[in-house]
Each structure stands twice: as C-alpha cells, then as structure tokens.
Amino acid sequence: MKKISTFLILIVNMAIAQAALDIQKVTDNVYALVGETTQRSPSNLGNNSTHGVIVTKDGVILIDSGASYLGAKEIHETIQTITNQPIKIVINSGGQDHRWLGNDYFQQLGARIIASSKTKQDQKVRVDYHLDRLGGLIKQSLDGTKPLFALETFDEKINLKLGGESLELYHFGAAHTVGDIVVWMPSLKIMFAGDVVFNDRMLGIGPARNTQSWIEVFDKMAEFKPEYIVPGHGKVSDLATATKNTQQYLVFLKTEIGKILENDGDMLEASKIDQSEFHFLTGHQSIAGRNAQWVFEKMEFDY
Numbered sequence: 587m588k589k590i591s592t593f594l595i596l597i598v599n600m601a602i603a604q605a606a607l608d609i610q611k612v613t614d615n616v617y618a619l620v621g622e623t624t625q626r627s628p629s630n631l632g633n634n635s636t637h638g639v640i641v642t643k644d645g646v647i648l649i650d651s652g653a654s655y656l657g658a659k660e661i662h663e664t665i666q667t668i669t670n671q672p673i674k675i676v677i678n679s680g681g682q683d684h685r686w687l688g689n690d691y692f693q694q695l696g697a698r699i700i701a702s703s704k705t706k707q708d709q710k711v712r713v714d715y716h717l718d719r720l721g722g723l724i725k726q727s728l729d730g731t732k733p734l735f736a737l738e739t740f741d742e743k744i745n746l747k748l749g750g751e752s753l754e755l756y757h758f759g760a761a762h763t764v765g766d767i768v769v770w771m772p773s774l775k776i777m778f779a780g781d782v783v784f785n786d787r788m789l790g791i792g793p794a795r796n797t798q799s800w801i802e803v804f805d806k807m808a809e810f811k812p813e814y815i816v817p818g819h820g821k822v823s824d825l826a827t828a829t830k831n832t833q834q835y836l837v838f839l840k841t842e843i844g845k846i847l848e849n850d851g852d853m854l855e856a857s858k859i860d861q862s863e864f865h866f867l868t869g870h871q872s873i874a875g876r877n878a879q880w881v882f883e884k885m886e887f888d889y
C-alpha cells in the first residue's frame with residue numbers, strides 16, 4: 587500500500603512539474619533565461635520564450651515579463667537564484683503574450699514597466715485574443731493573470747540608466763509584432779533582440795505580417811555589430827547564427843514567393859516551396875507552410 591501511495595505522489599508531482607527556464611550566462615551580470623522552444627503549455631506557464639536579465643548594483647533590469655502571473659513568478663524565482671537585487675525595470679520588447687502578461691506581478695514589486703508606444707497599442711488591441719488563446723493552451727497556469735499595459739512608452743528611441751549601466755532602446759519598425767524593439771547595451775556589445783531574432787526554432791511570420799519591414803529592422807539591429815545576441819526565442823548566439831536562423835530565412839521566403847508571383851503562381855504553390863534548408867530549426871513541421879502562405883498573401887496584395 588505504501589509503495590502505491592508513494593508512486594501516486596510521484597505521478598502527481600510529475601503532472602505539476604514546471605519546465606524550468608535554463609539560465610545562460612552571457613557575461614558577468616548579464617543572463618538569458620531560456621524557455622522551451624515548443625508551444626505554450628501548462629508546465630512552461632506560457633514562457634516558451636527567452637528573457638534578458640541585467641544585474642546592476644542598484645537592481646535588476648528584466649527584458650520581458652512572461653506570459654502569465656505564474657510565469658512571471660517563475661522568472662522572478664529564477665532571477666533570485668542569481669541575485670537578491672530587486673527588479674527595478676521591466677522592458678516589454680514587443681506585443682506578444684510572453685513579453686508582457688507578467689507585468690502586473692513585477693509592478694507589484696515596484697518595477698517600472700517600459701515599452702514602445704506601438705507595443706502598448708498592440709497590447710490593448712490583442713489582450714482578449716491572448717487571454718483566450720492562453721486559456722486553451724496553458725489552462726489553470728493562467729490563474730491570477732491580470733493584464734497590465736506598459737506604464738511608460740516611447741516612440742523611436744529612449745536611453746535608460748540604472749546602477750552605472752546604460753541601455754539604448756530602439757523601435758525601428760514592425761518585425762514579428764508591430765511594436766518590437768531592440769535593447770542595446772553598448773558597454774558589453776550585447777543586443778537584446780526580442781522577437782526580431784528567433785534562434786533554434788523556426789520563426790512565425792507573426793501578426794505584423796510584414797516580411798520586408800522585419801528584414802529591414804534586422805539589418806538595422808545588425809549594424810550595431812553585437813558580440814552577443816539575446817534572442818526572443820532560443821539560446822544566446824553571435825550575429826552570424828542569428829542572421830542564419832532569422833534574416834536568411836525571411837529573405838529566402840521573400841525571394842521564393844517573389845519567383846512564384848512573377849510566374850503567376852498561386853498560394854498552393856507557395857505552400858509547397860522546398861524549405862528543407864531550414865529544417866534544422868525546430869517546429870518547422872507546423873509553421874513552415876503557413877509562413878509561406880502568409881508571405882504570399884502579403885506580397886500578392888502589394889504586387
């Protein structure tokens with residue numbers, strides 16, 4: 587009997603076990619918290635995303651607050667294994683759920699919450715969609731989540747200072763979402779690229795539906811010649827890797843769809859283009875065909 591109950595306890599514990607965020611140290615005092623590259627799930631609390639952490643002598647700057655109240659709490663608890671400094675600034679790098687639905691948790695701890703003005707608009711427009719979708723995907727892990735829109739906004743550029751560190755925040759245009767920004771740390775040449783860069787998993791064209799603009803935003807980001815890129819998804823990398831995983835894939839889609847349009851081809855042809863060169867990116871089975879269709883739709887409209 588004892589054996590059976592121990593076994594049952596084990597099963598229950600497994601069922602509620604959280605998928606931990608991997609801590610990837612970038613340099614002294616800079617870390618990436620790397621979530622799963624799979625879909626949002628009850629165990630990952632919606633955090634299928636990468637988050638940036640900068641520890642200064644006056645507190646922590648966090649890039650992206652997580653997809654839920656519990657997701658934010660998990661991020662906070664992970665940061666507490668690195669430092670006991672308080673979270674002073676939270677930056678929302680874009681308008682997707684995992685970039686901002688944990689804002690309320692961190693605001694209660696006294697953090698400033700900053701985003702581009704386009705992102706704040708996007709948060710307002712898509713909040714109901716995000717909560718509906720997350721309810722289906724992460725279920726009870728959404729409990730306690732209260733959407734809090736960014737409290738401070740900027741249009742194109744803002745400088746932030748905390749504890750002797752300086753950051754430059756840039757909104758160059760739409761990428762994965764309409765308000766995506768990149769966060770540049772000049773002292774260490776680190777770029778927190780949010781959803782402008784997807785590593786390890788295949789990007790989704792996203793709600794902004796503007797491949798050309800995303801390529802331009804990526805190229806402006808690349809002009810800084812970052813030594814390290816903390817992406818929106820996947821592991822920290824150099825610029826060459828980020829270029830291969832994100833920019834080259836976008837250019838590939840644009841080029842291939844362009845050829846189809848020139849030959850009066852249709853959407854069906856678009857969904858059949860050979861994307862095997864990018865099959866090293868996880869999740870390609872579910873997203874590659876849709877990406878091609880979305881790019882076709884937009885380019886056909888502009889043609």
Ligand SMILES: [Zn+2]
Nearest residue numbers: 635682781818
């Ligand atoms: Zn994302």
